[in-house]
Amino acid sequence: MTVEAALALCSLVLVLALAIGAVAAAGAQLRCMDAAREAARLVARGEPDRARQAAEAIAPGGARVDIRVVGDEVSVQVSKGVGQLPGLTVSGRALGVLEPGVLISGPPETESHLPSGPP
Numbered sequence: 001m002t003v004e005a006a007l008a009l010c011s012l013v014l015v016l017a018l019a020i021g022a023v024a025a026a027g028a029q030l031r032c033m034d035a036a037r038e039a040a041r042l043v044a045r046g047e048p049d050r051a052r053q054a055a056e057a058i059a060p061g062g063a064r065v066d067i068r069v070v071g072d073e074v075s076v077q078v079s080k081g082v083g084q085l086p087g088l089t090v091s092g093r094a095l096g097v098l099e100p101g102v103l104i105s106g107p108p109e110t111e112s113h114l115p116s117g118p119p
Helices: 003-044 049-058
Strands: 063-072 073-083 089-097 111-114
Touching: 003 049, 003 063, 003 073, 003 089, 049 063, 049 073
Parallel strands: none
Antiparallel strands: 063 073, 063 111, 073 089
16 A cells, blocks of 8 residues: 555545534534424423423433523523534524413513523
């Protein structure tokens, strides 16, 4: 095997590894977006505990789920570091409005920060 062929093979393996990492990151991004959307919908319906369970089930393993309720607005962010590409974090964010008659906690002027998942 010549030096040129060895370098070409190494380059090909590197490009393939990066492509696989990019596909994994895209999949994790979609799962984070789906988890955030579902959690925001459930919190808006008045089911914050079920929202966290659903988000953790949909999101990639070990993802951080951050649910905030300010007044009648719901904000959910789900984020996860991508193991195949160190230093890359993917996240999904969804916003919603509480349905009429739903009160999560505290007066409308305060921020309710529901407990977060793993860091």
